[in-house]
Amino acid sequence: xxxxxxxxxxxxxxxxxxxxxxxxxxxxxxxxxxxxxxxxxxxxxxxxxxxxxxxxxxxxxxxxxxxxxxxxxxxxxxxxxxxxxxxxxxxxxxxxxxxxxxxxxxxxxxxxxxxxxxxxxxxxxxxxxxxxxxxxxxxxxxxxxxxxxxxxxxxxxxxxxxxxxxxxxxxxxxxxxxxxxxxxxxxxxxxxxxxxxxxxxxxxxxxxxxxxxxxxxxxxxxxxxxxxxxxxxxxxxxxxxxxxxxxxxxxxxxxxxxxxxxxxxxxxxxxxxxxxxxxxxxxxxxxxxxxxxxxxxxxxxxxxxxxxxxxxxxxxxxxxxxxxxxxxxxxxxxxxxxxxxxxxxxxxxxxxxxx
Amino acid sequence: xxxxxxxxxxxxxxxxxxxxxxxxxxxxxxxxxxxxxxxxxxxxxxxxxxxxxxxxxxxxxxxxxxxxxxxxxxxxxxxxxxxxxxxxxxxxxxxxxxxxxxxxxxxxxxxxxxxxxxxxxxxxxxxxxxxxxxxxxxxxxxxxxxxxxxxxxxxxxxxxxxxxxxxxxxxxxxxxxxxxxxxxxxxxxxxxxxxxxxxxxxxxxxxxxxxxxxxxxxxxx
Numbered sequence: 157x158x159x160x161x162x163x164x165x166x167x168x169x170x171x172x173x174x175x176x177x178x179x180x181x182x183x184x185x186x187x188x189x190x191x192x193x194x195x196x197x198x199x200x201x202x203x204x205x206x207x208x209x210x211x212x213x214x215x216x217x218x219x220x221x222x223x224x225x226x227x228x229x230x231x232x233x234x235x236x237x238x239x240x241x242x243x244x245x246x247x248x249x250x251x252x253x254x255x256x257x258x259x260x261x262x263x264x265x266x267x268x269x270x271x272x273x274x275x276x277x278x279x280x281x282x283x284x285x286x287x288x289x290x291x292x293x294x295x296x297x298x299x300x301x302x303x304x305x306x307x308x309x310x311x312x313x314x315x316x317x318x319x320x321x322x323x324x325x326x327x328x329x330x331x332x333x334x335x336x337x338x339x340x341x342x343x344x345x346x347x348x349x350x351x352x353x354x355x356x357x358x359x360x361x362x363x364x365x366x367x368x369x370x371x372x373x374x375x376x377x378x379x380x381x382x383x384x385x386x387x388x389x390x391x392x393x394x395x396x397x398x399x400x401x402x403x404x405x406x407x408x409x410x411x412x413x414x415x416x417x418x419x420x421x422x423x424x425x426x427x428x429x430x431x432x433x434x435x436x437x438x439x440x441x442x443x444x445x446x447x448x449x450x451x452x453x454x455x456x457x458x459x460x461x462x463x464x465x466x467x468x469x470x471x472x473x474x475x476x477x478x479x480x481x482x483x484x485x486x487x488x489x490x491x492x493x494x495x496x497x498x499x500x501x502x503x504x505x506x507x508x509x510x511x
Numbered sequence: 512x513x514x515x516x517x518x519x520x521x522x523x524x525x526x527x528x529x530x531x532x533x534x535x536x537x538x539x540x541x542x543x544x545x546x547x548x549x550x551x552x553x554x555x556x557x558x559x560x561x562x563x564x565x566x567x568x569x570x571x572x573x574x575x576x577x578x579x580x581x582x583x584x585x586x587x588x589x590x591x592x593x594x595x596x597x598x599x600x601x602x603x604x605x606x607x608x609x610x611x612x613x614x615x616x617x618x619x620x621x622x623x624x625x626x627x628x629x630x631x632x633x634x635x636x637x638x639x640x641x642x643x644x645x646x647x648x649x650x651x652x653x654x655x656x657x658x659x660x661x662x663x664x665x666x667x668x669x670x671x672x673x674x675x676x677x678x679x680x681x682x683x684x685x686x687x688x689x690x691x692x693x694x695x696x697x698x699x700x701x702x703x704x705x706x707x708x709x710x711x712x713x714x715x716x717x718x719x720x721x722x723x724x725x726x727x728x729x730x731x732x
Contacts, residue, residue: 223636245640252638263633266728267651276647277637308727328637 174201175237176332176364177222182231182241184217184388191217192228193388201331204358204365206379206396208372208411214388215368219334222366223255224248236331253281256325260337262317264309270296270320271305277328288327295323299353315346322353326363333357335367339374351378372415376400376471384408397474401441402504417466417478423511431510433482434491435464440503445477452497453481460484461494485510512698519686520699524706526600526681530672531714534607535665538615542664543657545571545612546619547645553624557631557641571613579610580674587678603680607671615664622656623649655726662718666711683707 177199184192191214199205209215220226221233224240233241240251256277264273271292278288296302299319309317318338325333335354339347355378358365369375375382375396383393384405391405400416403409419435427435440449445468453461466479483491498505512520545567551557552564577585583606587597590605630648639647650657673684683703691700 225632225636249638249640252636255636257633257636259629259633261629263627263629265630265633265648265652267654267725268647276634279647280634280637280639280643310727310729324637334636 176201178234180232182228184228190388202362204379206375206382207368209385213385219368253328255332256330257334258321258325258338260340262321274323295327299323333365397471400471426511427509434485435508436481437506438479441476444501445475456494523683523686527683531668533604537608538611541612542615543619545616549620550623574613598679600680603675618660622653626652655722659722665714
């Protein structure tokens with residue numbers, strides 16, 4: 157491997173050529189609270205990785221460790237091959253210019269115009285005024301806010317403020333963009349437009365993006381890969397489709413609940429062990445989910461099965477079905493037959509009780 | 512009111528304005544850095560140093576707790592050293608500025624402390640150093656509060672300058688005490704009060720307009 161030239165000699169494992177971020181066994185605690193409990197993670201160039209977890213799971217601490225706003229107690233953090241975990245504040249400053257960051261509450265300076273906000277990272281870098289204003293205009297163009305250059309942040313909507321935040325984060329041509337709950341304060345429609353802007357920037361500039369969120373929908377719509385964090389540990393990581401198709405950790409399932417079809421409330425309330433109809437939850441992905449799944453169930457529907465909730469959706473480009481069926485409980489052979497067929501197609505079948 | 516009285520009133524007004532603005536200007540120059548130092552050295556400040564913070568805070572509190580009339584007399588040696596005399600309008604500016612500086616430092620501290628920590632974090636995240644944060648975030652973001660606090664300080668100085676008559680500084684307060692109160696000249700008293708009211712209203716009005724122009728935190732579409 158010819159990449160050893162820029163690897164810190166203290167680095168325990170050789171860095172991959174296109175690795176932008178590497179965390180090795182990172183720990184951080186605040187008094188008695190453990191925020192990070194041995195995080196190891198590697199992020200490749202051009203990738204969008206979603207780090208998801210409930211509030212208090214440690215994701216904010218994690219993302220703040222990546223630009224040195226927070227310091228780990230132990231472990232290694234390398235950005236583009238440079239170890240940053242032991243650097244002083246003034247050594248970190250030039251490195252931070254390689255990392256853009258956007259925030260939940262935008263954090264735009266209220267006393268500066270939109271243009272001056274976007275140009276600020278370049279002012280810090282020491283660029284001449286004409287040069288930084290030209291670059292700021294270019295960035296505002298990219299996020300579609302050229303006409304707001306002279307406005308003040310208070311005059312903008314939430315979505316526009318976040319676009320300015322993105323323009324500012326990208327002004328200094330960073331290698332990495334950190335997104336700290338960037339859409340959590342926005343309404344669903346604005347969230348979608350901000351996410352598609354991030355996706356577009358990722359494509360256009362090949363920019364690596366790490367986003368932390370508590371919303372599975374955010375991960376689903378733009379991330380390539382997801383890492384689920386709980387109590388300071390990464391409990392599950394992998395491509396978004398496979399996490400959605402086969403969530404293994406209980407926390408992942410719980411986080412997924414919000415963004416997947418679920419059993420209607422009135423049926424959940426009636427779930428009992430002695431009722432006449434058995435409720436099944438079925439998850440299956442791939443082409444099977446679009447057609448064969450339903451032809452396999454035709455006989456069952458003829459014999460009294462009901463589809464009570466669910467359907468097919470796409471996670472990135474992969475179809476994925478999640479359906480809830482009820483079957484007459486006394487018809488044991490029908491129940492067995494349905495379970496057998498679905499299991500043969502690698503579907504995950506969950507028996508939920510009776511209604 | 513006689514022509515002499517009117518002349519006295521005019522010169523007293525000038526003396527009050529001179530004392531207020533000269534002492535105010537000095538307290539701005541000295542108080543703002545002190546307020547900044549309080550915020551920077553305070554808990555989770557940019558240069559956290561709780562010992563320095565406690566000492567600075569105590570000194571400021573000590574100066575603020577001394578009644579102005581006592582300070583006026585106690586500072587006579589210092590005043591004589593700086594101005595060359597312990598009497599007159601210029602001599603009064605020294606104790607007035609020294610009393611107003613810690614007062615203004617505390618007001619500036621409150622405004623500076625109210626700056627959203629997220630903004631400081633954003634500028635740190637883009638690679639800014641402490642100086643950048645002070646220059647681009649702390650001062651500009653708290654400027655409306657800094658100016659509003661300066662207005663309050665000026666108005667307080669208009670009142671405090673009345674006591675400066677004790678060291679022969681003149682001014683409107685002195686005029687009111689000597690002619691209006693001690694010589695029962697009600698006309699002079701009323702005239703002085705009217706001038707003071709106009710002066711305070713004018714300072715407040717100018718301050719408010721300045722804050723309005725500076726404050727970009729609210730939408731003004």
